[in-house]
Every structure is written in structure tokens, then in C-alpha cells.
Amino acid sequence: MEAFASRDFRRYQMARVAVILGAEAQAVAVAWQVYSITHRALDLGYTGLALFLPGLLFLLPAGHVADRFDRRHVILCCYTLQVFSTVALLAQAITGTHRVAYIYAVLFVIGTGRAFSSPASSALMPHLVPEKHFVNAVTWGGAIFQLANVTGPALGGLLFTLPLAFALRSLGLEGAGIVYIFTLVTLVWFLALILSLHVRPGRMEHRAASLKVVLAGFQYVRTSPLLLGSMSLDLFVVLLGGAVALMPIFANEVLHTGPRGLGALRAAPAIGALTMSLVMARFPISRKAGARMFVCVAIFGVATVIFGMSRSLWLSLAALAVSGAADMISVIIRGSLLQLATPPEMRGRVSAVNSLFIGASNELGEFESGLTAQWWGAVRATIFGGLASLAVAGVWAVLFPGLRHADELTAEALRPRRSDSMNAQTPAAS
Structure with a gap:
């Protein structure tokens, strides 16, 4: 508290x-x-x-x-x-x-x-x-x-x-x-x-508006392995592994539970996420944040596969609750990385880039789920999405070792890893 x-x-x-x-x-x-x-x-x-x-x-x-x-x-x-x-x-x-x-x-x-x-x-x-x-x-x-x-x-x-x-x-x-x-x-x-x-942040960016200044958020993310890795990881995992759009099909044709079952299925991830956030408020992450995030993405993928294979409402609800809990841990770590690894004067533009990643993953993810379900059926599409999430976690762990080795969630621990990219950015911004 x-x-x-x-x-x-x-x-x-x-x-x-x-x-x-x-x-x-x-x-x-x-x-x-x-x-x-x-x-x-x-x-x-x-x-x-x-x-x-x-x-x-x-x-x-x-x-x-x-x-x-x-x-x-x-x-x-x-x-x-x-x-x-x-x-x-x-x-x-x-x-x-x-x-x-x-x-x-x-x-x-x-x-x-x-x-x-x-x-x-x-x-x-x-x-x-x-x-x-x-x-x-x-x-x-x-x-x-x-x-x-x-x-x-x-x-x-x-x-x-x-x-x-x-x-x-x-x-x-x-x-x-x-x-x-x-x-x-x-x-x-x-x-x-x-x-x-009481807070009065004031004006953070004092340079006149220009294309370079406006695009500085993209430049900063592009040169930051921590931010680029965490944002793109979320983009592809949600894009490929999200099953929310297919829940009406599971409720009606797979689990045969009707509208009440659909309501329970939609609520299960949020209940898992809420429970985990309360647990993490009591027992916060202190070390090995990057490794924990990758483990949680893997758990999310496994839970999605179990949901796709389940024919029991209770097992499906449990799998969705676990996926929501794992995703919440990942969300907290990514949200902390986003702000703590970014200088105060850049946070607005970097947050805008992050919003684009989140919006694209949510909107396009529903389209991808519907398209693959149309091709292969809802069950196969969901199982494929969970397996794809596992694959993305493995590939990203190799591509972004700095993100995998991220330890403490503090600005002091995170921003020194950004020194090279900050130096690379300074000439372009001046």
C-alpha cells in the first residue's frame, strides 16, 4: 500500500x-x-x-x-x-x-x-x-x-x-x-x-515543434532494446494468442454453456488479473523482472492451449484465470519498464508509441482470431495461438538478451542500459 x-x-x-x-x-x-x-x-x-x-x-x-x-x-x-x-x-x-x-x-x-x-x-x-x-x-x-x-x-x-x-x-x-x-x-x-x-509537472519538452521532435518517441523506442523488446513482445503475443473474440463460439459450440457461460468466460481473465495484482501489491517483484516476464508469457501461452483443448467449463475458466494472472504480471513489468527506462521529457511520446502497439495488438488480434477460426475452426485457431505465443517468447528471449536480463525495476538500474541509444539519439534531436 x-x-x-x-x-x-x-x-x-x-x-x-x-x-x-x-x-x-x-x-x-x-x-x-x-x-x-x-x-x-x-x-x-x-x-x-x-x-x-x-x-x-x-x-x-x-x-x-x-x-x-x-x-x-x-x-x-x-x-x-x-x-x-x-x-x-x-x-x-x-x-x-x-x-x-x-x-x-x-x-x-x-x-x-x-x-x-x-x-x-x-x-x-x-x-x-x-x-x-x-x-x-x-x-x-x-x-x-x-x-x-x-x-x-x-x-x-x-x-x-x-x-x-x-x-x-x-x-x-x-x-x-x-x-x-x-x-x-x-x-x-x-x-x-x-x-x-498538487503536482504541477510543467512543460517537459522545450524545443520547438519539428518533425524530428515529434518522431523522437519512435527513435527512442527503436534504439532501446528494453522498450522495443517489451512492446513488440506484447504486440505479437496478444496478436497471435488472444482468444477473447472466439469466446462466443466456445460458449455455444464447444462448452455448450450458453450466454451465462459466456459471461463467466469473459470475466475469468479479469478475475485472475485482479487477484494477481492484489498478490503483487503485497509481494512485489524485486529482482529478475525480465526473466519473470518471459516466464509469464510462456504460462499465458500454455494456459491458452489448455483453454483451446478443454471441454470442461471449469477447466476452461481456470485456464483463462491463469492466463489473466500471468498477463497481469507481464503488464506490470512492461508498464514499469515503459516509464522507468524513459526520461521524463520523453514519456509522452514513448507512451503514445506504446498505445499504438497496444491498439494494434487488440484490434488486429480480434481480426486474426476470426480469420484463423474461419480457416481452421475455433479450437485449432486457439491452440495455434497459444503455441505461437510460446514460440514468440522463445525467439524474443534470444533476440533481446538485455530485456531477458533486466533485473531491478528502478530508473537507476534500467537507464544505464540506455546510454548508447541516448547518445545515438542526441545528434538527431539537436
Whole structure:
């Protein structure tokens, strides 16, 4: 609990809980609205695309903005934009406008706000706690994210049927409109807490904007074996080994459990991740971080293979919980490497590059799962994905020995390994 001794960290995590709950609940309401208007599954896919595209389009300027301006101010501006976007969704729900293009446009604006806030938020975290407590902060941040991420969709569905709905119907509010009111409350609470933070990071990047400055994040990652290795490892493992998109097929055709089983399957990785994050908060990683990360990736691959071969719901749930727990350890190590191996003035741009890797692995991973399942069937595709994850872990352990030998998760231990690449970068940045 060392990280919670810092006032700003406590307030920032309370703000995160609120805003994640609101965002997840809002996602449920948006999906319900879109499907009720069009009754087409493809249109649900377009909602995810509308949120994803801004992250791809604004990757470079978002990272630069996070380094050039006070990161706290960037977050405040982005979430103020989210408030206006949610008000627009609320207005659409009250008036009953059946124009799905309007919803997509608002989602694109929300995605734009997230594209700029994500690297700023990631880069702000090291300012909230002393460096010696940073890994503990990442661990608790992961636990809080998992808890809010699981609770948010359920809360969104519940808000459709709460008794207070009857009191609000006289105002033209029901269903999605009530959820949007809840999201507005969480956004206002988030802004109030961020405003109350004492930390003032200020401007980190003092050079004028140029192509070299904007691209410095890519240059830094390219010359850093630690960062390039950890980011690309996550990219290929999630791209090849993710089975989330295929869970409806397993629930219906393999395990024969129906919708309830599907809900349990979707929750199992998050439960494993939440449990492991709480364990790691009590027993943090002190040494051999790189080797532990590779072991966890291998465990993730084995658990994925077991899930693919299982015909028992309980064994499948256990395998998914283990995969979620192993992935959480890897996430904590990668998140710590990302911030501690990066100088403060570069964290926004490097975090933006990391966001691109994560977004590509998640979005393309679902496409890869669907494509291989179409070719070979869901079971074979999942088993192949798990075996491919094991192969990637082995190959990356050979290609990135510095990452494999990474020991303590401290800036002092990690940044000396970056000295050569930093020297190589300096002439290009001047």
C-alpha cells in the first residue's frame, strides 16, 4: 500500500475509478442504442472503429502534446471535451434522433479526447509517487483498472432498470439517457479530483515543434532494446494468442454453456488479473523482472492451449484465470519498464508509441482470431495461438538478451542500459 501514502496518487486513482465506470457504462448504452436503431451487428463494429481511428490518426501529435504542455492540463482539456460529448449523446437520447451517423461522430470526438489523454495520463503517473513506490503504484493501478473494467458494464446494464428510472421518465430520460447522466456525474467528479492534484509537472519538452521532435518517441523506442523488446513482445503475443473474440463460439459450440457461460468466460481473465495484482501489491517483484516476464508469457501461452483443448467449463475458466494472472504480471513489468527506462521529457511520446502497439495488438488480434477460426475452426485457431505465443517468447528471449536480463525495476538500474541509444539519439534531436 506504499503508493497510497501519496495524496495525489490516492486522488488520481479515485478519479480513474469514476471515469472508467462511467466510460464502460456509456459503452453499453451506446451499443444498445446503435443496435436498437439499425439491428445490424456490423454497425456495432463501427462504434469500435470510430473510437479507434483517432488514436491512429493523432498518435504523433498526442505524444508531443503530452511532453510539450503540462500533462495535468492536457488531461483536463481532454475530459472537458468528453463532458460535451456525453452531453451530445444525452441530447440525442432525449430527442430520440434515430441517426446513427450522429452517434459515430460523437464517438470519434470521444476517441480523439482519449487519444490525447492516454499518453498524458501514462506519463503523469511517475510524478504522483516517489520512484521507489512506482512499481507498487503500477500494480495498484492495474488492480483498480480491472475492478472498474469488470464492474462498469454490469453497472451500465443495471442503470437501465433501476427504480429511479420512473422518476426520470417525466423528464424524457430512460434507458441510455439515465446512463449518460451517470457518466456525466463521473466525468465531473474526475475533473474535480484532477484539479485538486498538487503536482504541477510543467512543460517537459522545450524545443520547438519539428518533425524530428515529434518522431523522437519512435527513435527512442527503436534504439532501446528494453522498450522495443517489451512492446513488440506484447504486440505479437496478444496478436497471435488472444482468444477473447472466439469466446462466443466456445460458449455455444464447444462448452455448450450458453450466454451465462459466456459471461463467466469473459470475466475469468479479469478475475485472475485482479487477484494477481492484489498478490503483487503485497509481494512485489524485486529482482529478475525480465526473466519473470518471459516466464509469464510462456504460462499465458500454455494456459491458452489448455483453454483451446478443454471441454470442461471449469477447466476452461481456470485456464483463462491463469492466463489473466500471468498477463497481469507481464503488464506490470512492461508498464514499469515503459516509464522507468524513459526520461521524463520523453514519456509522452514513448507512451503514445506504446498505445499504438497496444491498439494494434487488440484490434488486429480480434481480426486474426476470426480469420484463423474461419480457416481452421475455433479450437485449432486457439491452440495455434497459444503455441505461437510460446514460440514468440522463445525467439524474443534470444533476440533481446538485455530485456531477458533486466533485473531491478528502478530508473537507476534500467537507464544505464540506455546510454548508447541516448547518445545515438542526441545528434538527431539537436
